[in-house]
Amino acid sequence: MNLLESLLEVVGPKGLVGADDAEPLLTDWRGRYHGxxxxxxxxxxxxxxxxxxxLCAAHGISVVPQGGNTGLVGGATPSEAGDAILLSLARMVRVREVDTRNDTITVEAGCTLQQIQTLAASVDRLFPLSLASEGSCQIGGNISTNAGGTAVLRYGNMRALVLGLEVVLPxxxxxxxxxxxxKDNTGYDMKQLFIGAEGTLGVVTAAVLKLFPALRSRATAWVALASADAAIDLLARCRAACGDALTSFELMSRSQLDIVYQQVADTRDPLDGTSPWALLIELADSSHDAPLQAMLEDVIGAALEDGTALDAALxxxxxxxxxxxxxxxxxxxxNVRFGTSVTHDISLPISQIPGCLAQTERRLSEAGLIEGAQCLYVGHVGDGNIHSIVIFPHHVWARVEDRDARAAKIGTIVNDTAVQFGGSISAEHGIGQAHRGELEHYKSDVELDIMRAVKHALDPDRRMNPGKLL
Amino acid sequence: MNLLESLLEVVGPKGLVGADDAEPLLTDWRGRYHGxxxxxxxxxxxxxxxxxxxLCAAHGISVVPQGGNTGLVGGATPSEAGDAILLSLARMVRVREVDTRNDTITVEAGCTLQQIQTLAASVDRLFPLSLASEGSCQIGGNISTNAGGTAVLRYGNMRALVLGLEVVLPxxxxxxxxxxxxKDNTGYDMKQLFIGAEGTLGVVTAAVLKLFPALRSRATAWVALASADAAIDLLARCRAACGDALTSFELMSRSQLDIVYQQVADTRDPLDGTSPWALLIELADSSHDAPLQAMLEDVIGAALEDGTALDAALxxxxxxxxxxxxxxxxxxxxNVRFGTSVTHDISLPISQIPGCLAQTERRLSEAGLIEGAQCLYVGHVGDGNIHSIVIFPHHVWARVEDRDARAAKIGTIVNDTAVQFGGSISAEHGIGQAHRGELEHYKSDVELDIMRAVKHALDPDRRMNPGKLL
Structure with missing residues (x-):
């Protein structure tokens, strides 16, 4: 039997994707990687x-696991060599258990994040992970990339939401x-290795996930600020005053807001549209009648009084x-409508955000890399995660010579500066094939050695998702 | 130069403990292990x-790291062979950084937990880990054992409180x-390997720890219940009604309470002392005026009305x-005053607690192992962690033939049953030298293989804390 016949015997005709349906699975969704x-x-x-x-082990064949194929770093796209098996989890969508008394669900890796959110809501619970691609990303991919999103401030990354895993080893x-x-202190916590490993150590096939009380009251505020520094001050005060109710704390620069208002017809600034920065704050609570609005008014009122905040809309x-x-x-x-973005996904100690952003912009400017461009900032400040974007209007970008080199030089300055301020070059998107070189550049030899030792221990033949991460 | 001379050259005379001071470091604090x-x-x-x-690597010498020496499983006591170096972290007590704007502190491994709690309070923050030995246990030991305690329900285990580590490799x-x-998704999260590894992969020397808003309001309740099942019901209702404010949820059996009241002069039951079970519930919040008391009265009032709770004292x-x-x-x-305890530290899916406890007691009784003894239960129900204790009055225990065998048989039934109900044989105390055999018995071959592969990858010569964990 040849390989295809052997595979057919294992998975049946439904388990093999024909050439007609292959294309979307061999290209990442932004169209940047093709395999x-x-x-x-x-x-x-x-x-x-x-x-x-x-079968793959017996034949020495590499395996590229793929979830919803919504990643941003090419982590689920095989190489162009065509020598690997692409292993899609899309049919593994069973809900194996719902245990409301343990506040857990056990689901297979192919369930979409939205299916899991809906399932949790149907038993009056919350599954808090939330991100832009939630309608199509799969929970196995969320686990393998340790996904982040908009509720990390309160509930942590995907890693914090996993109690147990089922994994098929290489x-x-x-x-x-x-x-x-x-609680389980019986030896090394092996699930931690597979969370965020981008499929390079094995294939996550199912998981036990934590559920939380459903959220029943909310309060939201838009706050105008003079500086990023003021945002950090206000964060500390919100944490002290509102405790765990603080669910989102999102910072946007005026440059970013102006592009939104210019490009999207139904948007307008809730205030006078002049402040250099704005914050979107949300509190939420599981009780129906938590005094969130009053709490938020108090803390913002005090910030307006002492000048930390310039203006606010509730x-x-x-x-x-x-x-x-x-x-x-x-x-x-x-941003897509306005121009071409060179985007970065850095994280920083929260205290270092203002200094790092200022220094980055100064260096980019001094290096002559952002003429005709703008620096935009939008991010989950409460997690120290800033999407630092250099955007070129389409007509400016069209005139840039050697665009790839320009983007790379910008990236080097953004990442170098982040690392100098104690930060990370990939807060939530991962490494995939996009950032492998940077990983080798920025990580210490000692840390790379430990990572390689672990990789060698679990996948000695290097057949799991080759060309990704390490 | 011989080994001692070489060591002296590295650490100076203050860095070597003389024979006169050695004894307490070579014996665990309960006196069960000596090396x-x-x-x-x-x-x-x-x-x-x-x-x-x-130096130890060059000479092929084993190393046993030791923190506050407060562990319960002999994990920090060297073997009797005397061929290893005992490496105490007690002098590494520097606070390297306090960053209130990032809500983090960076401390060396030898700081006691209490020092860290006090430091956090001094900057108006909370470091939430709390356990009986907090005055003498060290944070490096807390990290290496993934310590639990009384605030896990809200803040998680030690693992959830660590952002970064400094580790010296073998x-x-x-x-x-x-x-x-x-947020940092740049490759495998290597700190996770060293957390809970009991010093078998390297030595944790410093850590970046998360701080939380200080708690300023509290509400407490004592609730009488007819069954452990009712406790699980009430837990779900408290979580829904009180959300993150729910900080402690501790269950005690009547058998346990009666021993307390009998043995400790200044204690008495806050209710009529007849209910089979009692819960101690605590809510806490970072704001001064959170309506915790009203919240707790509401949820307990409803439970009294429908019979889930029998009585309550606020x-x-x-x-x-x-x-x-x-x-x-x-x-x-x-318990120490009353008799001899055979104790266990199991955890379970919360939904499985009532069934598992009932079945365990039935099996112990049928096996004739608990005649003249009592089964006590006390635990962090919110974490699924029950300390299941079989206690023998001193005069009964004195008459038991072959006490070690009796204790072992009891342990086998308690642990077998916990595992059958999806539980763990060590929720928070770890494996050390006490439970190595059980680890090999209860873990699957696949999981043991992965653990061994990781051990071999990081400590190929098996010189780190030999005879512990694996």
Missing amino acids: AARAIVRPADTAQLAGVMK DGRIWDGLRGLR PANETQAAALWHIRHIVSEA | AARAIVRPADTAQLAGVMK DGRIWDGLRGLR PANETQAAALWHIRHIVSEA
């Missing part, structure tokens, strides 16, 4: 998937680590609040 | 510690992973609240 595969396999369950992995053995335990109803969130959510779309 | 060491070394800083580790190289970042002031907590905290002392 080829020896076969595209879509097993129905863990046993089939393990069978595929055993040799095809199944590790059943599907424990629904909040929406009177949900429609007004939704209009504020619309401004935040439409940022990427507005 | 010997080739030398006891107490380096002043990371550079010295790395020098010691290099070969003496220093890994500087002291990042103060809440203390009128802090003195009364402290008296309730005194009952909970004095449990171990009361």
Whole structure:
């Protein structure tokens, strides 16, 4: 039997994707990476998937796991060599258990994030992970990339939401680590290795996830600020005054806001539109009648009084609040219309954000890299995560000579400065194939050695998602 | 130069512990494990510690790291062979950084937990880890054992409180992973390996820890219940009604309470003392005026009305609240006075607690192992962590033939049943030398293989804390 026949025997005809349907799976959704595969396999369950992995091990074939294919760093796109199997989790969508008394659900890796959010809501619970691609990204991919999003400030990254995992190892053995335990100190916590490993150590096939009380009251505010420094001050005061109710704390620069208002017809500034920075703050609570509005008015009132805040708008109803969130959510779309963005996904100690952004912009300017461009900032300040964007109007970008080199030089300054301020070059998007070189450049030899030792321990033949991460 | 001379050169005379002071460091604090060491070394800083580790690597000598020596499983006691170096972190007590705008502190491993709690309070923050030995346990030990305690329900285990680590590897190289970042997706999260590894992969020398808003309002309640099942019901209702304010949720059986009241003069039941179970619930919030008392009265009022709760006492002031907590905290002392305890530290999916406890007691009784003894339960129900105790009055225990075998048989039934119900045999105490055999018995071969592969990758010569964990 040749490989395809053997695969067919394991997964059946439904488990093999034909050439007609292959294209979207071989290209990342932004169209930046394109690859080829020896076969595209879509097993129905863990046993089939393990069978595929055993076959690949026996034949020495590499495996590229793929979830919803919504990543930004090419982590789920195979190389152009076409010598690997693309392993799609899309058919593994069973909900294995809902345990409301343990506040957990056990789901297979192919469930979309939105399915899981909906499932949680149906039993009066919250699954808090939330990100732009939630309608199509899969939970296995969220786990393998340690996804972030807009609720990390309160609930943590994906890593904090996983209690147990089922993983198929490179040799095809199944590790059943599907424990629904909040405390378990019996040796190394092996699930931590697979979370955020981008499929380079094994394939996550199922997970036990934590559920939280549903949120029943909310309060939102838009605050105008003179500086990023003022945002950090206000963050500290909100944390002290509002505690765990503080759910979102999103910062946007005036440069970013102006592009939104210019490009998106139904948006307008809730204040006079002159402040250099604006914050979108949200509090939420599981009780119906938490005094969130009063809490928020108090803390913002004090900030207005002592000059930390310049102005503020507290929406009177949900429609007004939704209009504020619309401004935040439409940022990427507005930027695409306006021009070409060179984007970065840095994180910093929160205290270092103002200094790092100022220094970055100074260096970019001194290097003559941003003539005719603008620096935009939008980010989850509460997590220290800033999307630092250099945007060129289309007509300016069209005249730039050697655009790839320009983007690379900008990236080097942004990342160098972030690292000098104690930051990370990839806060939530991961490494994939996009940032491998940078990983080698910025990580210490000691840390790279530990990572390589772990990779070698679990995947000695380097068959798992080759060309990604390490 | 012989080894001692070489060590002296690295750490100086203050860095070597003489024979006169060795005894307490070679015995665990409960006196159950005793060992010997080739030398006891107490380096002043990371550079010295790395020098010691290099020397040990060159000479092929094993290393047993030790923090406050408060563990319960012999994890910090060297073997009797006396061929290892005992490496005490006690002199590494520097606070390297306090960053209130990032809500982080960077401390060396030898700082006691209480020092860190006090430091956090001095900058109007909370470091939430709290456990009985907090006055003497060290943060490096808390990290290496992934410590639990009484605030896990709200803040998570030690693992959730660590942002960055500095680790000296078995070969003496220093890994500087002291990042103060809440988001960082640049490759495998290597700090996760060292957290909870019980010193078998390297030595944690410093850490970046998360701080939280200080807690300014509290509400406490004592609730009488007919069953453990009712406790789980009430937990779900408290989580829904009180959200993140729910900080502690501690369950005690009547058998446990009666021993406390009998043995400890200044304790008495806050209710009529007849209910089979009682809960101690605490809410806390960072604002001064959170309506916690009203929240708690509402949820308990509803539980009294529909019969989930039998009776309840809400203390009128802090003195009364402290008296309730005194009952909970004095449990171990009361048990020591009453008799000999065979204790277990299991965790379960919360939904499985009532069934597992009932089945365990039935099996123990059918096996004739608990005649003249009582089964006590006290635990952090909100975390699924129950300390399941079989206690024998002193005069009964004195008559038991082959006590070690009896204790072992009891342990087997308790642990077997916990594992059958999806639980863990060590929720927060770890494995050390006490539970190595059980680890091998209960873990799957696949999981043991992954653990061994990681151990081999980081410590190929098996010189780090030999005889512990794996």
